[in-house]
Amino acid sequence: MKPKRILMAKTGLDGHWRGPTIVARALRDAGFEVIMIGMATTAEIVAAAIDEDVDLVGLNIGGHIDVALRAVDAVQAAAPDMPIFAGGTIPPHACKQLEAKGLEVFPPGSMLTDIVDSANRLTGLSTAP
Amino acid sequence: MSDATSADWGDGFTARRALAKSISAIESGGPEALAIEQRALQQPASAHVLGITGPPGAGKSSLISALLPHALDHYGAVAILAVDPSSSLTGGALLGDRVRMDYRLFDQKVFFRSMASRGYQGGIAAATRASVNVLDAAGWPLVIIETLGIGQVELDVMELADRVAVVLNPGWGDSFQANKAGLTEQGDAFVLNKADRPGLENAKILLEQSLQCLPAATPPSVFTTIATDNEGISELWQALAKLMQDAPTAQQNKRRCDAVREGAKTQLLQDFERFLASPAAATPENASSEDAADLLLRFYRQRD
Numbered sequence: 050m051k052p053k054r055i056l057m058a059k060t061g062l063d064g065h066w067r068g069p070t071i072v073a074r075a076l077r078d079a080g081f082e083v084i085m086i087g088m089a090t091t092a093e094i095v096a097a098a099i100d101e102d103v104d105l106v107g108l109n110i111g112g113h114i115d116v117a118l119r120a121v122d123a124v125q126a127a128a129p130d131m132p133i134f135a136g137g138t139i140p141p142h143a144c145k146q147l148e149a150k151g152l153e154v155f156p157p158g159s160m161l162t163d164i165v166d167s168a169n170r171l172t173g174l175s176t177a178p
Numbered sequence: 179m180s181d182a183t184s185a186d187w188g189d190g191f192t193a194r195r196a197l198a199k200s201i202s203a204i205e206s207g208g209p210e211a212l213a214i215e216q217r218a219l220q221q222p223a224s225a226h227v228l229g230i231t232g233p234p235g236a237g238k239s240s241l242i243s244a245l246l247p248h249a250l251d252h253y254g255a256v257a258i259l260a261v262d263p264s265s266s267l268t269g270g271a272l273l274g275d276r277v278r279m280d281y282r283l284f285d286q287k288v289f290f291r292s293m294a295s296r297g298y299q300g301g302i303a304a305a306t307r308a309s310v311n312v313l314d315a316a317g318w319p320l321v322i323i324e325t326l327g328i329g330q331v332e333l334d335v336m337e338l339a340d341r342v343a344v345v346l347n348p349g350w351g352d353s354f355q356a357n358k359a360g361l362t363e364q365g366d367a368f369v370l371n372k373a374d375r376p377g378l379e380n381a382k383i384l385l386e387q388s389l390q391c392l393p394a395a396t397p398p399s400v401f402t403t404i405a406t407d408n409e410g411i412s413e414l415w416q417a418l419a420k421l422m423q424d425a426p427t428a429q430q431n432k433r434r435c436d437a438v439r440e441g442a443k444t445q446l447l448q449d450f451e452r453f454l455a456s457p458a459a460a461t462p463e464n465a466s467s468e469d470a471a472d473l474l475l476r477f478y479r480q481r482d
Contacts, residue, residue: 087276102195128195
């Protein structure tokens, strides 16, 4: 079967790479093609998601939540059929804001297996709840 | 067939998504991929294709990022196909070539596509060749192919690109490495990147001596660069631009012939798979391999 493609981007001015790198590694080992773009502006994230024709966008959220919310809006406007999930050091009130936009959110303490399960579900590889 | 077969690949955001989806369809293979490539081949080839190859970590992506402003000045728009390896264990891949790019240059004039090798062994992906033809048909005047980190023989890009730069580093090898067959036989330009590392002079001399033994009137030049500091980049670009300008058009024609041949091969293989799955492939007991070959030929003759 054709491997599913996931874009991994960082929103805002935040240089903490360890989290998204470990998540990318777990997704790679689960059979996904993971495209890393590192720190990027909203426009850059949208352009990368389109050019790379990904099945899922992963946002590692650092810095202000408003920047992340703008990135979510922009991706959803450009590609309404492209699911998004998010992770990082996200405070509870910000998690709620992201969830309200339809995202699955993985704050500190999340299990890698749960993130992989979510990726499988969001890319249609599994129908498990 | 989805929209990808017929959609507009020209300017604009919608077209951009259609182009990206066409490349995905090519990666997936099958009849849609063939239809897309046939459509691409209806237009005459006009793009220049530049290959950048070399071992892992040599600085291929950083070099492309540094060359990009020059390439944009020269060509107006640039498409990049960057290949990284797929795991033979899980099929997964970490496609990290974008990490080295300077996104300030990325606008509607740069198309960047990361490609996993998906088991293909030649240093590129099986879909790279057809994707080049699609980007050419869509009007991208320069296509840069970044191979995955190669060893000594994964040199398919030499056949596909008009010109290829091989990227190495100081301390890369001794005189025996420099004289082995493969990597140092076929590049059009050689780059010693990370030139601030020890061993530059020695590496340059060994490489130049090896290249002088090639049966070419003028051996390929060796350039020294520090991609992350932008050192030696304009000189390298000027040389590459000149090489591209002088590239024989025969290479473009060959690219298209190869594409047609690959398409035919894919078609035959698909037919063969269909044959194996069909009742026509049921061989009688005690059938010889000759009988089986007869069945196959009969199947092929009936396919119209």
